[in-house]
Amino acid sequence: MPSPPTYDVLVVGAGLAGMRAALSAHQQGASVAILTKVHPVRSHSNAAQGGINAALTDRGDKWEDHAFETVKGSDYLADQDAVEVLAQEAGQDIITLEHMGVIFNRNDEGQLGTRRFGGQKKARTFFVSDFTGQAMLHVLYEQLMQAKLPVYEEWFVTSLVKDEKGHCAGLVAFEIRTGQFSLFRAKTVIMASGGLGRVYEPSTNALICTGDGMALAYRAGAPLMDMEMVQYHPTTLKGKGLLITEAARGEGAYLLNKHGDRFMAHYAPTMLELASRDVVSRAEQIEINEGRGMNGCVFLDCRHLGRTFLQERLGQIYAEAQTFANIDLAEELLPIRPGMHYQMGGIKTDTEGRCWDITGNWKGLPGLFAAGETACVSLHGGNRLGANSLLDTIVFGRRAGQCAAEYARTISAPSISEHLMEKDQQVIASLLARKGPGERAAALRLEMGKTMNRYVSVFREQEGLKSAGQHIQALKARWPSVTIQDKGQVFNTGMIAVLELDFMLDCAEAIIAGALTRTESRGAHFRTDYLDRDDEDWLQHILLYHQPGKIPDNDFLPVHITQWQPQIRVY
Amino acid sequence: MQTTLRVRRYNPEDPEPKPFFEDYQLELDSSDSVLDGLIKVRETLDDSLTLRCSCRGAICGSCGMRINGHAALACKTKVVSIAASGETIEVEPMNNMPVIKDLVTDMAPFWEKIRQIQPWMRPAEPAPIAEYLAPPESMNHLAGVMSCIMCGVCVSDCTVLEVDNKFVGPAALAKAYRFVADPRDSTTTTRLEALNEPNGMWDCTRCMECIQVCPKGVGPMDRIMALRAKGLEEKVPSTCGSRHAEVFTDIIKHKGILDEPMLAIRTFGLKHVGRLLGMAPMVMQSVFKGKVPLSGPLHRPIASIQHIQRLFRRVRTKS
Numbered sequence: 035m036p037s038p039p040t041y042d043v044l045v046v047g048a049g050l051a052g053m054r055a056a057l058s059a060h061q062q063g064a065s066v067a068i069l070t071k072v073h074p075v076r077s078h079s080n081a082a083q084g085g086i087n088a089a090l091t092d093r094g095d096k097w098e099d100h101a102f103e104t105v106k107g108s109d110y111l112a113d114q115d116a117v118e119v120l121a122q123e124a125g126q127d128i129i130t131l132e133h134m135g136v137i138f139n140r141n142d143e144g145q146l147g148t149r150r151f152g153g154q155k156k157a158r159t160f161f162v163s164d165f166t167g168q169a170m171l172h173v174l175y176e177q178l179m180q181a182k183l184p185v186y187e188e189w190f191v192t193s194l195v196k197d198e199k200g201h202c203a204g205l206v207a208f209e210i211r212t213g214q215f216s217l218f219r220a221k222t223v224i225m226a227s228g229g230l231g232r233v234y235e236p237s238t239n240a241l242i243c244t245g246d247g248m249a250l251a252y253r254a255g256a257p258l259m260d261m262e263m264v265q266y267h268p269t270t271l272k273g274k275g276l277l278i279t280e281a282a283r284g285e286g287a288y289l290l291n292k293h294g295d296r297f298m299a300h301y302a303p304t305m306l307e308l309a310s311r312d313v314v315s316r317a318e319q320i321e322i323n324e325g326r327g328m329n330g331c332v333f334l335d336c337r338h339l340g341r342t343f344l345q346e347r348l349g350q351i352y353a354e355a356q357t358f359a360n361i362d363l364a365e366e367l368l369p370i371r372p373g374m375h376y377q378m379g380g381i382k383t384d385t386e387g388r389c390w391d392i393t394g395n396w397k398g399l400p401g402l403f404a405a406g407e408t409a410c411v412s413l414h415g416g417n418r419l420g421a422n423s424l425l426d427t428i429v430f431g432r433r434a435g436q437c438a439a440e441y442a443r444t445i446s447a448p449s450i451s452e453h454l455m456e457k458d459q460q461v462i463a464s465l466l467a468r469k470g471p472g473e474r475a476a477a478l479r480l481e482m483g484k485t486m487n488r489y490v491s492v493f494r495e496q497e498g499l500k501s502a503g504q505h506i507q508a509l510k511a512r513w514p515s516v517t518i519q520d521k522g523q524v525f526n527t528g529m530i531a532v533l534e535l536d537f538m539l540d541c542a543e544a545i546i547a548g549a550l551t552r553t554e555s556r557g558a559h560f561r562t563d564y565l566d567r568d569d570e571d572w573l574q575h576i577l578l579y580h581q582p583g584k585i586p587d588n589d590f591l592p593v594h595i596t597q598w599q600p601q602i603r604v605y
Numbered sequence: 606m607q608t609t610l611r612v613r614r615y616n617p618e619d620p621e622p623k624p625f626f627e628d629y630q631l632e633l634d635s636s637d638s639v640l641d642g643l644i645k646v647r648e649t650l651d652d653s654l655t656l657r658c659s660c661r662g663a664i665c666g667s668c669g670m671r672i673n674g675h676a677a678l679a680c681k682t683k684v685v686s687i688a689a690s691g692e693t694i695e696v697e698p699m700n701n702m703p704v705i706k707d708l709v710t711d712m713a714p715f716w717e718k719i720r721q722i723q724p725w726m727r728p729a730e731p732a733p734i735a736e737y738l739a740p741p742e743s744m745n746h747l748a749g750v751m752s753c754i755m756c757g758v759c760v761s762d763c764t765v766l767e768v769d770n771k772f773v774g775p776a777a778l779a780k781a782y783r784f785v786a787d788p789r790d791s792t793t794t795t796r797l798e799a800l801n802e803p804n805g806m807w808d809c810t811r812c813m814e815c816i817q818v819c820p821k822g823v824g825p826m827d828r829i830m831a832l833r834a835k836g837l838e839e840k841v842p843s844t845c846g847s848r849h850a851e852v853f854t855d856i857i858k859h860k861g862i863l864d865e866p867m868l869a870i871r872t873f874g875l876k877h878v879g880r881l882l883g884m885a886p887m888v889m890q891s892v893f894k895g896k897v898p899l900s901g902p903l904h905r906p907i908a909s910i911q912h913i914q915r916l917f918r919r920v921r922t923k924s
Binding site for chain 1: 616617618636647648649651652653655656657658659660661662663664665666667681683705706707709712719720723724725726728732734735736737738739740741744745747748751752753754755787789790
């Protein structure tokens, strides 16, 4: 196979962050390509249901309020310079999306309409029914088709490569359809490969969310930050853990325990069901643990919203409840529980998406950029507000694309040898050559997922975290004995599952390392052995550096505070 | 419940590749979908079973396949809804597209057709500083068609595509409607003119299969009909497709029963006399079988023609 051209900017992942980054780099005149393991419209950005936040001045809203509520939601772990960028640029980015063709819901004047979302006092969430992510994703793909950008669809990345100066110079990947490897040379790589939900079982995340980008960057020397901050969404279905949008509560649905009490009154007297997600999930878990739930669930009550309203504004979850839980939302209570949903942490970046520090305060990987869930700017700190993740992808995807294009102009094309892909080819060859029957990747993944969901979930404590850490190490030791029956080159999804498991084990290890290190309770990280937030010692980020075969190296960075000093957090 | 999944398999790397069925017996829960079953096979019995899947919740559009003869999303198809305990469920790759391996099809031709309709908004320039103003109902209406997840299920079961792979197909036409019906798009007429050409909106035979199988309630055929109505409304230059609809209506209005030879003659006209002559073998066969209906002045209106005409008047005043 001939080697692909050298690109200024090579984007990994074609969800919202990836496509936004590619389009913005393209507008800067850079040569751009996207490489993705699934077709762009299959990306997990699809799953974002409720909406996208922005404080529009002409609606009487203030970006400072949006920023403050984001900071408060983060339990003061977010970097406030990054949050200010997010809140200030949100309005313009949403207008740009509208101009591209997103069919945002309108008010009676024909302007963009809003709904309420958790952790925010004002209605500033713009939306398309309850499939906002899907509506945005398909429109960005339309833009991508119009721009005719090359997309390497269904390619799987096995490693990032560096030149001799340690600068990120491209990547090694194989085409899933043929199994053929290629070395991609690029002046910059933007990692926009999404989250790691499948590290947990269950999770709201799609099966493709296996933390590939985080693991790839981590192994190549970029630090992962605040990995212990894993969000449990308050409303997920029992069983497979499918998501029920926060918009349901935004539009007025209640949470009830088995006695029919709106229990959030005890935990968040002012905001009730619309307190931030960490607060609501903890409240639900306490209700369940103390016997006021039923079959491990509490209930979402949408009955008073009426059938027509549900069908119009929450049509997707109305159908989802019917199909996947056999519940009629207009007539019945829906059993729900907290479920793993989002990784606030990720590859450490600055506000331009760079995974290295131009002032040299922390060690990173020059030439690598990241955006979206795989990145950690940090906007979300200890807890992300609903409808801020779509915004994150759009604002920071655009910024990463722009900065990467500008940076690419200042450097020369990388010179790296084709031999760099031999190691990965050998890994695959030896994987295929393993004699079976050994262990199954799926069995190991399930063990990992259940371990994480048991010990590294809404409530955590040292002993549990340690035993989870040991279990993950044991699984890592068993990984070499995993075998696959499919020995072919074409669309070998069995082999991909083994590679993804390897990525996920690294992610799991990082999450546990972060959780053991942070000896306080903040945001989604609640330690039953350290009940309080400790601003004296822990107003800082935890950076983790990969050490092959050993536990990761730590580093710490102070939280960037601009105008909001930490306060007691009450909803 | 005990279930057998009978999966049509195909491995291009086999020495002599050809499709075959393989049966997998497994115990499934009443809440399980066909996708859950296939994943269970892949994870516990045979990891070489190949399919695309991701979200498990009918939003990513990866797991389109034929289940008991009709295309569907495997994740949205509950096992109990199609089989009793002990019964067999037959699973095959989608139709009207090449198979790569097992249940994985090549979607490239699908996307080629989507690109054909120039699927991006072309608003009037210059753009306003704020958003384009649009009536709320227009956006709510578009939400119905934006719900399309491009899974390919309608294309798989399209009966026109089965005989003519040049037809642009239900998914692309539904996507086209999304722009035609968007008040912000400024190129409605250009779009309708393009769709008016052969292989476009007039090639649908209204079999309803796409409406039946669409997992998201998009109703592709309804969108195609809406496109046709818009085309006639906008008076895009008449083509065989639009004339067929107009002549059909005209004949019914005057005769109450179809005059098939006249329909063909007036639809094709002098301009397409070649296509008219192309029908000669069929006409000959009809003559041979004694099936040539009376035409022109010999084709008499039905007795109760005034009822038909009253219906026409009623519909006209209503619209």
